[in-house]
Amino acid sequence: MILDIDPKAKGLIFDLDGTISDTMPIHYIAWRNAAAKHGIDFTVELFGQLAGIPLYPTVEKLNELFGTSIDPQQMGDEKEMEYENNMHQAVPIRPVVEIIKKYHGKIPMAVGTGGLKRLAKKSLELIGIDKYIDIIVAYEDVKNYKPHPETFLRCAELMGVEPQFCQVFEDGVLGIEAAKKAGMMVVDVKDFYDVTIGH
The missing domain is CATH 3.40.50.1000 (HAD superfamily/HAD-like)
Structure with missing residues (x-):
């Protein structure tokens, strides 16, 4: 095909x-690591469900799903920094x-x-x-x-x-x-x- x-x-x-x-595997690892700091198990299934949602709204969505009150800016920026450091691998x-x-x-x-x-x-x-x-x-x-x-x-x-x-x-x-x-x-x-x- x-x-x-x-x-x-x-x-x-x-x-x-x-x-x-x-870039998706790199995004996934960055999300997984950022979420783990806040006690969230960011699974492959969850990643698939949230794929396509921008950075800060993804954190807002996690707060909804897990009943947390994580600062979207802080966690989003942590995730993006890790992603940017590894994006050359894509x-x-x-x-x-x-x-x-x-x-x-x-x-x-x-x-x-x-x-x-x-x-x-x-x-x-x-x-x-x-x-x-x-x-x-x-x-x-x-x-x-x-x-x-x-x-x-x-x-x-x-x-x-x-x-x-x-x-x-x-x-x-x-x-x-x-x-x-x-x-x-x-x-x-x-x-x-x-x-x-x-x-």
């Missing part, structure tokens, strides 16, 4: 973590990177991520993809994060492509839901590579 774009696509939107760059997700290189300069492309813009840029630089994609819509650019469609609709707007002609490449349940709500075509990239979180 070869990953390719839909013939109707006039603009491509990519999630970043777990879609362009295999490898590109080849089938997706090949699509980006193949259609670069032929069709508009954007990244729509729940991550912080600074780290999204750094992540793209580390795997050498920064020169292929100019448009990044990150956590700071939207009021409503995935599964709300705002991230992807903003990407479409910046690319100048109507939503129904945008194709989204995603690995997260919430992101796939957001793309569908935006009325876009969507591909679950997990079908094209092996997921190895927590193994």
Whole structure:
């Protein structure tokens, strides 16, 4: 099975973590370590459930689930510092990177991520993809994060492509839901590579 774009696509939107760059195992370990300091067992299942939710809202969600009152800023920043120290270990997700290189300069492309813009840029630089994609819509650019469609609709707007002609490449349940709500075509990239979180 070869990953390719839909013939109707006039603009491509990519999630970043777990879609362009295999950062999920690094995010997972950073979350697990940050949560452990607060007595929370951050399981692989929990990680899957929360994937796609931005940094500080993830801590708020943990507080809801575990009845804790952890400071989202403090724990979020601890987690992000550990992630940033290890993000150089991430490898590109080849089938997706090949699509980006193949259609670069032929069709508009954007990244729509729940991550912080600074780290999204750094992540793209580390795997050498920064020169292929100019448009990044990150956590700071939207009021409503995935599964709300705002991230992807903003990407479409910046690319100048109507939503129904945008194709989204995603690995997260919430992101796939957001793309569908935006009325876009969507591909679950997990079908094209092996997921190895927590193994």
